[in-house]
Amino acid sequence: MAPNPKLELTWITEENQPRRQPWLRIEFAEDPRREDSPLRCYDITLDVCPGPRCGCLSIRCQCAPAAANLLPPAPRSAPVFVFDLKNTSLTQTAEVADHAEAQRLGEILHAELTAADQQRLRDWYLAEKLVLIQTTPTDQIDIKGLPDAEDNVMIPFAEVFPLGLALNFRWNDEDWDVSEQYCVQPGCSCKETVLSFLKLRDAAGVLTSEIKDPPTLRYNYQTEVFQPVASGAAGSPSLASLQAALKRLHANLNAQLELRHLIMQSLYLRHYREQTVSHARSLSGGLQAVRAQRVGRNDPCPCGSGRKYKHCCLRKSSQA
Numbered sequence: 001m002a003p004n005p006k007l008e009l010t011w012i013t014e015e016n017q018p019r020r021q022p023w024l025r026i027e028f029a030e031d032p033r034r035e036d037s038p039l040r041c042y043d044i045t046l047d048v049c050p051g052p053r054c055g056c057l058s059i060r061c062q063c064a065p066a067a068a069n070l071l072p073p074a075p076r077s078a079p080v081f082v083f084d085l086k087n088t089s090l091t092q093t094a095e096v097a098d099h100a101e102a103q104r105l106g107e108i109l110h111a112e113l114t115a116a117d118q119q120r121l122r123d124w125y126l127a128e129k130l131v132l133i134q135t136t137p138t139d140q141i142d143i144k145g146l147p148d149a150e151d152n153v154m155i156p157f158a159e160v161f162p163l164g165l166a167l168n169f170r171w172n173d174e175d176w177d178v179s180e181q182y183c184v185q186p187g188c189s190c191k192e193t194v195l196s197f198l199k200l201r202d203a204a205g206v207l208t209s210e211i212k213d214p215p216t217l218r219y220n221y222q223t224e225v226f227q228p229v230a231s232g233a234a235g236s237p238s239l240a241s242l243q244a245a246l247k248r249l250h251a252n253l254n255a256q257l258e259l260r261h262l263i264m265q266s267l268y269l270r271h272y273r274e275q276t277v278s279h280a281r282s283l284s285g286g287l288q289a290v291r292a293q294r295v296g297r298n299d300p301c302p303c304g305s306g307r308k309y310k311h312c313c314l315r316k317s318s319q320a
Helices: 094-098 100-112 115-135 239-249 253-292 313-319
Strands: 006-014 017-029 039-047 058-065 080-084 089-092 169-171 174-182 192-201 216-220 226-230
Touching: 006 100, 006 115, 017 100, 017 115, 039 100, 058 100, 080 100, 089 100, 115 253, 169 239, 174 239, 174 253, 192 239, 216 239, 226 239
Parallel strands: none
Antiparallel strands: 006 017, 017 039, 039 058, 058 080, 080 089, 169 174, 174 192, 192 216, 216 226
């Protein structure tokens, strides 16, 4: 029997790309039944879903024969796979069905990618998604289905961008994250955000099954003054200690909060403008309909008398 397939996950940094990018290489025997079978080697580049507001965890995997391949390229290059980190499933394009080598690559990727590999890829994916959110021009971000901001409610960033939780930190060996809420009302010049601290994993590594009554504060990212909103459930760390731990890890915290607040305000400004234009068009259409219903002086009177309007009800209305 040929040696087992090998999957290697490495991280590279290119000159024009300051962030480390994952790189997969898969090596397998052309004929797994033969010990002396020649080997095939494929490199796989990974990309995140391009939608800033999309909440999927689907990695696009583009496969190509590696330069070190010991066999000539297959007649057709391998198609694209989509690996879903949420449910660890693999989706293959329709062309894979009649491409045996491509099917093999998918099977190896699904079987050999360890839980640790998947967690590293998840961390990379979330970081890349945040960069995508913060660098995509706001006029190119979809505003359909924005949460209702009536009655001046503050809107959580993660409700607009499901993968927008970005302020992770550690406190006493526990993993925490922060949910941000922002005012999105037109014309509001406030520089505040509401931060709720969410414990994701305890010091023993146990995931939190349900988060209730998180410690919460109102924070001014310009003056750096915070006001307590809720101290959290019994046994929660103090708000001051959580804020200090957050700022230690995120030295540019204030700039991050200001940028995300501006993104939210820009999206809702477009939303309210579109609502105003839609309402104006509706009123204009109604006015045109009313005008279309007006009766001309020489038209038959709408009362059904058979006489012209000017000799019937128009005269009566003017006499009244």
